Amino acid sequence: MSLLKLAWKNIIHNPLSLLLNLILLTLGIGLINFILLVNHQLKDKFDKNLAEIDLVIGAKGSPLQLILSSMYHIDAPTGNMSIKEAKPFLREGHPLIKRSVPLSMGDSYKGYRIIGTDYSILELYDASIKNGKKWQHIYEATIGASVASDLGLTLGSTFKSSHGFNDDEDLEHEHGTFTVVGILNETGSVIDQLILCNTESVWDVHNHDHGASISADADDNSDHDHSHDDHSGHDHDGHDHSEHDHSEHDHDHGDHDHDGHDHDHDGTTVHDHTSDMSRSHLLEHEDQEITSILIQYKSKTNFQALSMPRNINQNTDLQAAAPAYEINRLYDMMGTGTKALQLIAYLIAIVSAISIFVSLLNSLKQRKYELSLLRVLGGNSKSLFSLILLEGFIMAILGYLLGMFLSNLALSGLTNNLSEKYNYQFESWIMHGLEIKLLAATILLGLIAALIPAILAYKTDIHKNLSHG
Amino acid sequence: MIKTSNIIHKFSDSVSFEFPDIICEQEKTLLVLGQSGVGKTTLLHILAGILKPTSGDVFIGNTPLYGLKGHKLDKFRGKNIGLVFQKPHFVQSVTAEENLFLAQKMAGQPLDKKLSAELLDALNLNHRKTAKTYEMSQGEQQRLSIARALINKPRLILADEPTSALDDKNCEEVIKLLEQHSENVKAALVVVTHDNRLKDFFSNNIELH
Structure with missing residues (x-):
């Protein structure tokens, strides 16, 4: 004992x-x-998802909200900004910016956010394709590892997006059936929780919903061919549609034949939906909107880079927020x-x-x-x-x-x-x-x-x- | 064997005890009789190495008890002196058998389950070995405390009023057991009591005044 x-x-x-x-x-x-x-x-x-992002640019509002919505995807976005305003930061060859990632939000599927963006986001989060391929055409989606495992989505699965970020069937868009074309490897970062597609897909879903100018052809969206820059000023955030009065569309559309699908595109804005919209292509749609831009500086200690947020906040209608500061x-x-x-x-x-x-x-x-x-x-x-x-x-x-x-x-x-x-x-x-x-x-x-x-x-x-x- | 020499203990200037020299050889018995207030418990504690006397010393074999210090005295006591108290006290949280194991452990002896089983058997406690001590009858408790006093095969067994709470029949039984088992382990047995019934059982006795 x-x-x-x-x-x-x-x-x-x-x-x-x-x-x-x-x-x-x-x-x-x-x-x-x-x-x-x-x-x-x-x-x-929080630290993992910092992903060496130095700055987030978006519409005016709460800087913390901008960070939370664009980097952590847990709050509503602050609103949208026009490509015209965002252009300087998206352009390649900016002296201070190493990488910029445009994000367009507003929709989700079963609580997982659908992000319209380009391939730069993959580099940002160091994500690679596990199965399938990167999104390319409109309504093609490449999904994060958690999305795939939690929702049981596989290559070829289709789904319809819902407006907003809650899992609410009433808000399901009638248009826009996404097809899963790729699944990402798990990264441990927020990209695991995201559904990625090209920016046009996000625009298109909302154009269909809000644009009376285009008739319903939800099930046949893969091959229609219309110009997205016609539909200006849609609020992807989607809570305030009052601004978008239809006359604007009418004006924009001019004498297009709205009843048919045979849009008569003319001029330079016509583009081919069969390829991912390149950055320069994106920038051509000056009247369209995106939600925010994630930015990595070339040098974090560059004096000009350090004063960039203040310049943006003071001199433009945009807002720039530094993640490190806001997260602290x-x-x-x-x-x-x-x-x-x-x-x-x-x-x-x-x-x-x-x-x-x-x-x-x-x-x-x-x-x-x-x-x-x-x-x-x-x-x-x-x-x-x-x-x-x-x-x-x-x-x-x-x-x-x-x-x-x-x-x-x-x-x-x-x-x-x-x-x-x-x-x-x-x-x-x-x-x-x-x-x-x-x-x-x-x-x-x-x-x-x-x-x-x-x-x-x-x-x-x-x-x-x-x-x- | 046990031997004392010139033990005096002073609690204060007015309260002091002077005890006669005591000697008890191996396998022999000694009865120390005395009424209340003559210092019986004091003597017992001095004999047991619990209370250091003001002067004089106690010898167990050739070892002067109070020449030992601190934990050496504790170890020596555990190994060489078995104590039986008037009111049997045990560690409540463990079983009867485990109380015996504890006595081995505390004395620094190796665990000997065979010996404890033999003792429990000899004292007719085998059926109670997994009982908690507070569930046992007075007689069983007294027998268990004898078993505990014997477990380390001490050279001296000291019993403090072992019979005062018992009726005649149990009194005789307990004394017989004490005598018999002390002899078995070749120990000296010293019983300190005011119980005059015990005079008949002991050839050697000393009265304290």
């Missing part, structure tokens, strides 16, 4: 106080670990809530230490004869000291294990909920790197709680105790 076993037997001899101690300890440790788990993963996701702001905001939670967790942990202290002290009073007995039987003062410390230690270990279990259980319970809301997968049962520190802190807590009782046990006066036993 080792001291450890005796300590264990002593602990379970008093199940009610053990229960109370463990509930408190488990709650405290569990809450702390839960915060650590969530923080770790949020930071991890977000951490600060979250930090307040997290800190409050953390404080509560620490408080519970301290209360649990007090509870362990009191229960050990109480049991010591009941066991003073027992402890003297152990001395009589040959145990020394140090054994008694160790015995009581061990009891605190065991409770700490139990509380830690239960706390870890509970926090992971809670997180795995919440994962579905969170992933539905944000399309972010939170993983439970993972390591966040602070486990050992938390374990050490928990053990320390148990030992501190047990220290005074252990000292009292060490000082047991066996003669006195046995005389009055």
Whole structure:
């Protein structure tokens, strides 16, 4: 019968106080670990998705919203901007810009966002094709790994997009049946959650919906052939259609034959839908809109680059937001809530230490004869000291294990909920790197709680105790 | 064997005890009789190495008990002295058998399950070995405390009022067991009590005044 076993037997001899101690300890440790788990993963996701993006340019609004919507795809976009305005930043050969990625948003399929863009986004997120090919024609989609696995989409699958970002069948577009032509390898970044297509697809869906000028031919969209630059000013964000009055379309369309599909294109704007719209092609559609541009600088320390956001914000109708700055702001905001939670967790942990202290002290009073007995039987003062410390230690270990279990259980319970809301997968049962520190802190807590009782046990006066036993 | 010399213990200037020298050879018995307040428990604790006397010393074999310090004294006591108390006390959280194991462990002796089984058998406690001690009857508890005193085959068995709470029949039984098993392990047996019934069982006795 080792001291450890005796300590264990002593602990379970008093199940009610053990229960109370463990509930408190488990709650405290569990809450702390839960915060650590969530923080770790949020930071991890946020950092991964920074993807060395230096600047996001979009319509005026909240900079954080712009970042969240364009980089993390968790908030509504700020609105759209015209290609004409965006042109300087999309043009190849900009002296300060290494890479720019245009994004057009507004639609989703079952909660996964459909992004009209070009191949530069693949380079940005270091994504490669796993199956199939890159999107090329209109209404072709290449989907992220999570989209494929979560929705069970394979090559050749078709789907209709819905307006907005919620999974709502009522908002399903009547036009625009997308076909999956490619699936990306998993990257761990946000691109896993995206459905990628060319910018025209996004325009086209909305043109059909809002443009009375074009009759319905939803099921036959692969080969129709009309000029997209006719349809100006559509709000892909899609919450305010009032601006787009049809007279504008009428004007734009001029004397096109709206009843037929035989649009009579003339001039330079006619383009061929069979190839991905090249960057220069995109720029020709000056009256069309995109949502935002992700930008990487050539040099992050270039003075001109550093003053670019301010220039944009002051001198144009556009907004430029720096992700690093905005995300730090977000951490600060979250930090307040997290800190409050953390404080509560620490408080519970301290209360649990007090509870362990009191229960050990109480049991010591009941066991003073027992402890003297152990001395009589040959145990020394140090054994008694160790015995009581061990009891605190065991409770700490139990509380830690239960706390870890509970926090992971809670997180795995919440994962579905969170992933539905944000399309972010939170993983439970993972390591966040602070486990050992938390374990050490928990053990320390148990030992501190047990220290005074252990000292009292060490000082047991066996003669006195046995005389009055 | 046990031998004392000139033991005096002062609790304060007004309260002090002077004890007669005691000697008890191996396999022999000694009864120390005394009424309440004459320092029986004090003497017992001094004999057991629990309370250091103000002067004088206790010899177990040739070892002066109070020449030992700290944990050496604890170890020596655990190995060489078996104590039986008036009210049997045990570690509540473990079983009867485990209380015996604990006595071995605390004395630094190797675990000997065979010996504990033999003792439990000899004291008719075999059927109670997995019971918690607080579930046992008074008689069973007293027999278990004898088993515990014997488990390390000590050189001295000290019994403090082992019979005062027992009726005549149980009293005789407990004393017989103590005598018999002390002899088995070749220990000296010293019983300290106010119970006059025990006079009949012991040839050697000392009265404290």
